[in-house]
Amino acid sequence: xxxxxxxxxxxxxxxxxxxxxxxxxxxxxxxxxxxxxxxxxxxxxxxxxxxxxxxxxxxxxxxxxxxxxxxxxxxxxxxxxxxxxxxxxxxxxxxxxxxxxxxxxxxxxxxxxxxxxxxxxxxxxxxx
Numbered sequence: 772x773x774x775x776x777x778x779x780x781x782x783x784x785x786x787x788x789x790x791x792x793x794x795x796x797x798x799x800x801x802x803x804x805x806x807x808x809x810x811x812x813x814x815x816x817x818x819x820x821x822x823x824x825x826x827x828x829x830x831x832x833x834x835x836x837x838x839x840x841x842x843x844x845x846x847x848x849x850x851x852x853x854x855x856x857x858x859x860x861x862x863x864x865x866x867x868x869x870x871x872x873x874x875x876x877x878x879x880x881x882x883x884x885x886x887x888x889x890x891x892x893x894x895x896x897x898x899x
Contacts, residue, residue: 829856
């Protein structure tokens, strides 16, 4: 398994405060963190750099975080993901589970919950 300082996470959220908070959290944990506010930015990053995992808001402006992940996986086949949402529903949990999500964290974010989901993701995936 790759060490934390070699792993690259992509945070996709249209709220700059959340995007920066999660990116800063990843950096403080020793991961490289990229940030995108929309599908196009996320795709640009994935096309230029190796991204090991993503943390994606379920609702990104008029877009759908689940659909964004599906697009990212066309570029990076095994993109492990943790979803975030301000309103987690059974439908969101079901869609997240179908996509193999390692967590669906409620907003406002509980960093302990995000860390637990991230630990599960890193511990399960052979990233590197």
